Amino acid sequence: MTILVTGGAGYIGSHMTLELLDAGEKVVVLDDLSTGFRWAVPQEVPLIVGDFGDAALLRDIFARHDIQSIIHFAAKIVVPESVADPLGYYLNNTAKARALLAAAVEAGVKRFIFSSTAAVYGDPEHNPVTEDESLKPVSPYGRSKLMVEWMLEDVSRAHDLSYVALRYFNVAGADPLGRSGQSTPKATHLIKVAVQAALGLRPGMQVFGTDYPTPDGTCLRDYIHVTDLARAHLDALRHLRGGGESLVCNCGYAHGFSVLEVIETVKRVSGVDFKVDFAARRPGDPAAIVAANDRIRSRLGWTPRHDDLETIVRQALDWERKLAARNESGA
Ligand SMILES: NC(=O)c1ccc[n+]([C@@H]2O[C@H](COP(=O)([O-])OP(=O)(O)OC[C@H]3O[C@@H](n4cnc5c(N)ncnc54)[C@H](O)[C@@H]3O)[C@@H](O)[C@H]2O)c1
Numbered sequence: 001m002t003i004l005v006t007g008g009a010g011y012i013g014s015h016m017t018l019e020l021l022d023a024g025e026k027v028v029v030l031d032d033l034s035t036g037f038r039w040a041v042p043q044e045v046p047l048i049v050g051d052f053g054d055a056a057l058l059r060d061i062f063a064r065h066d067i068q069s070i071i072h073f074a075a076k077i078v079v080p081e082s083v084a085d086p087l088g089y090y091l092n093n094t095a096k097a098r099a100l101l102a103a104a105v106e107a108g109v110k111r112f113i114f115s116s117t118a119a120v121y122g123d124p125e126h127n128p129v130t131e132d133e134s135l136k137p138v139s140p141y142g143r144s145k146l147m148v149e150w151m152l153e154d155v156s157r158a159h160d161l162s163y164v165a166l167r168y169f170n171v172a173g174a175d176p177l178g179r180s181g182q183s184t185p186k187a188t189h190l191i192k193v194a195v196q197a198a199l200g201l202r203p204g205m206q207v208f209g210t211d212y213p214t215p216d217g218t219c220l221r222d223y224i225h226v227t228d229l230a231r232a233h234l235d236a237l238r239h240l241r242g243g244g245e246s247l248v249c250n251c252g253y254a255h256g257f258s259v260l261e262v263i264e265t266v267k268r269v270s271g272v273d274f275k276v277d278f279a280a281r282r283p284g285d286p287a288a289i290v291a292a293n294d295r296i297r298s299r300l301g302w303t304p305r306h307d308d309l310e311t312i313v314r315q316a317l318d319w320e321r322k323l324a325a326r327n328e329s330g331a
């Protein structure tokens, strides 16, 4: 039985593919390489370059491979871009997910694991936020993902398809064995930006907002190591294969760090005191969002192994150095 990984050439999908191979699973990747990289897909894994909303291509893939499970990562993921181009986000993240689900149901696929996001909560009233908190996404990105959760709920009632939707909090770090990492050239994620500043790949960085109602005035986030996140999908797969019911689970460590704490950690681990400017708030940022993780622990048996900000930062630094060397050599 083969697992179809959409978006497997991207940041999280490439770590998932490695995790699946390490677990002895057979994998096929479908990716249009819009933000992913061919080199991020291990050579032994078939990479189909194409669009996950292409019904004819999907039919062909399901005819050629014995696919019982899909792990669906492919999406557009930049919140401000979604504000400027909502229709592009509803097309890629929502309408194409409908096409993928339709093809999956037609082909008799039994299990579906979906990359959802903490963005479905918007600015939560309580922290840590549980899965039962009200869902008030504030961006087209968050809404485009929430609609897929709703589609999954309805489709799983009508057809023989069960699912787990995982709501990721802030994904960070790199494969501990140095095989993959966050490679998007213009990534805006805090740890990536701070690591690039530490390595002199950018002149410095900005802190967006210092007047939030948090202990040091900067935003609080729950940073989860990408390998722990990939393992959550393996746990979800095991759950569904064992006949477990459809579920929605948060993925995070249940504690947060402020922007200043993250920057301080990057400075300490790298030994570089890079330039930091204080700037205005970035539109759409919630002050604090931290995952309650009781459900994923109890229902999927998920246990974090890399819950340590220094380790996350060290591995992100190692990966960024590797990436810089690769870009310099033109590989
Ligand atoms: N990175 C985070 O902090 C974070 C947080 C919450 C949720 N997520 C979700 O995780 C998933 C993966 O995110 P990522 O950070 O790895 O992003 P990424 O951009 O690195 O990966 C997305 C991959 O999907 C591919 N893709 C996009 N549209 C496609 C299409 N129409 N057809 C085929 N391939 C397509 C891209 O080429 C890329 O390889 C996304 O669904 C995202 O919404 C990410």
Ligand SMILES: O=c1ccn([C@@H]2O[C@H](COP(=O)(O)OP(=O)(O)O[C@H]3O[C@H](CO)[C@@H](O)[C@H](O)[C@H]3O)[C@@H](O)[C@H]2O)c(=O)[nH]1
Pocket (backbone or CB within 6 Å): 077, 117, 118, 119, 168, 169, 170, 171, 188, 189, 190, 191, 193, 205, 206, 207, 208, 209, 219, 220, 221, 259, 282, 285, 289
């Ligand atoms: O140069 C920077 C970059 C970020 N930040 C701040 O750092 C925090 C974290 O920002 P970022 O790393 O961009 O992540 P989020 O905006 O929290 O969003 C991430 O986490 C969400 C889930 O919580 C996902 O839905 C998104 O896809 C993912 O980008 C925020 O307060 C930002 O304002 C800065 O101060 N300076």
